[in-house]
Amino acid sequence: MTAPDGPFVLEGRPTAQLIADQLREQIVQGIFRPGQQINESVIAGQLRTSRGPLREALQRLCQEGILVSHRNRGVFVHELSIQDIREIYAVREAVESTAADALLDAGAKRVKDTCQLLKKIIRDMAKQVALSDWQAIARLDMEFHTTFVAGAGNTRLIRIYQTLAAESRMCILNLEVSYPRIDVLVEEHQNILDLLEAGDREELHKAIKRHMQKAVEDLTASSEEMHIAN
Amino acid sequence: MTAPDGPFVLEGRPTAQLIADQLREQIVQGIFRPGQQINESVIAGQLRTSRGPLREALQRLCQEGILVSHRNRGVFVHELSIQDIREIYAVREAVESTAADALLDAGAKRVKDTCQLLKKIIRDMAKQVALSDWQAIARLDMEFHTTFVAGAGNTRLIRIYQTLAAESRMCILNLEVSYPRIDVLVEEHQNILDLLEAGDREELHKAIKRHMQKAVEDLTASSEEMHIAN
DNA sequence: GAACTGTAGATTGTCAACAATAGGCGATGT
């Protein structure tokens, strides 16, 4: 499905995709704020390219829903409402649950390999928790979940989840929410990993559900005190 | 969320999106075959625009996964393998199940309104079955499911499902499969509608699962005899 | 005859100039 395309294909990926990836990363890092307009000329200059390729990249991000386009006015970073947060985490729960089932059905080896990757991410996460590097923690949090979904081997699920992960990072960063209870963060992910390793389908689903519900509670609670639109 | 943007905003939607919608429709109707290259100059001419806006639209469809882009070679209609079919229907099952839960949780009025829309689609479908208009049947089939998901009111779920619906139509058309048992088609959808109306969550999930599994069986069986790549 | 090389054609990738539109700002009139 995702063909290796032969060895050493230098820069084989389309330009628009490369630019889109860079922009997405900058957006989730909060370099662009929600509601902010993307000035095509300025950004094109910064990325050492011209408006043509940049506009193609912007269309990709519009399709993802990270940006919104208003005709004759330009593209803007999507402002996330509380309703959006609820949506995002509802869909994340659905996707992860589906991925969990697919992964468990895919056989013990697949599960084992995935657990191996997840363990490393949790170790890194614990390190960053000690350093209190929130940016890195948010990244690793999403990397954990993305890796989890990737384990299922369903390319469409992965593609869908990548957008959701980006939006989740926007939620966390843009609402300027630090993780409320940092101590349970590693613990919760470890719990999911343990249940996956044990193959306990039922409890795994419940754990994912709890994980998402907790996140929504934290995010919506903190955004209410910040007067974010409902 | 999806703002009406005021009354009478003539052609308010961005150009790239309009072009992308037109192209997607042409692709699912089989005007472009899988694997076929999209010649930018030719298509731009046909759509009475230039290569710039067209390329922006192509990027949107690449992001959806309907087209694939190879650097310095162009974009091509994605060729669906049997593995792809399994993926698409697995994700569809997950999305529809999620939508079903959300819809039932959204209250009786929402359910009732959605059922009203679904009933009309089923009536239309029965009509087209009588006429044996396969193209129209495929369209209504997807319209039924899209309307079902839309009932949940989750914009991200809707967006995700629109792509899946397009890919499903490509499966049906491109594999040149007529619906194998046309008589049960209306019946199966009516069954889903009945269970939704009755609010029988458990049976609804099972019905959706059966519906998808049956579709995969039909599609994979017919593509095997057609020597499609596994 | 097979393999390799160089050339030609077509197609995509990129860019810069031009056209069109929206929103801001000041002038004007009531």
Add this chain to the structure above:
DNA sequence: ACATCGCCTATTGTTGACAATCTACAGTTC
């Protein structure tokens, strides 16, 4: 003082031209 009208600037939308790259084919050599 307030509202309205009209201009002005900044930004986007569109186009055509140019550069880079790939594929196919013919010619050459072993």
